[in-house]
Ligand code: CTP
């Protein structure tokens with residue numbers, strides 16, 4: 001086929017990309033968050049737009065400097081709508097709304113697994129000499145698994161990302177394999193993360209798995225190179 005990332009091979013396709021990291025309020029001034037910069041998702045959106053797709057980027061707490069390649073859209077270029085969100089509930093609503101018209105949904109966002117069960121209206125104060133009240137957490141819905149289970153549009157392709165560290169139980173790829181089988185997505189993009197890798201960095205190394213956990217592609221390089229490899233894998237899966 002055509003060389004990676006060449007041409008307008010996504011022309012006429014509607015794609016949704018979620019990116020960044022969701023934040024769950026603890027009180028009016030504090031939140032539980034994560035270290036995702038949104039760079040990989042922004043690169044996915046930019047690459048899809050360059051290949052001719054209509055793109056909706058659901059952007060969870062992405063710094064404006066990271067969004068710069070997309071906003072403002074230069075004349076005649078990236079056909080990208082950015083929908084800013086904060087919490088996981090907001091991200092879920094925005095993704096579901098956009099997914100109704102999408103050929104492909106890519107969940108690149110780092111979604112908070114848990115949120116505080118209740119959020120007080122007033123700031124939590126410290127009391128001299130007293131331990132703080134524990135914060136009770138409840139689980140957030142799994143947006144990716146839900147999208148994979150109930151396709152919003154016939155033939156819609158659903159893609160997940162998995163940032164793994166590996167641990168005593170299994171390595172990065174084995175964790176990825178198990179996750180691919182569990183989530184029901186068509187593709188899962190697995191990358192190793194740690195202090196020096198993945199989060200906030202400008203380059204990346206990923207393995208793309210299918211829903212059975214089989215390797216369909218590997219890519220290494222800038223986040224743009226990885227993004228184009230993901231769209232290549234999407235087109236390969238669909239054609
Ligand atoms: N994801 C999601 N909704 C959640 C959690 C995760 O849609 N509540 C999506 C992420 O956007 C990503 C994929 O699921 O595309 C994998 O996220 P990850 O955090 O690696 O998976 P989890 O199932 O939460 O497993 P873990 O215990 O490793 O965090």
Ligand code: CA
Nearest residue numbers: 110111112113
């Ligand atoms: Ca998680």
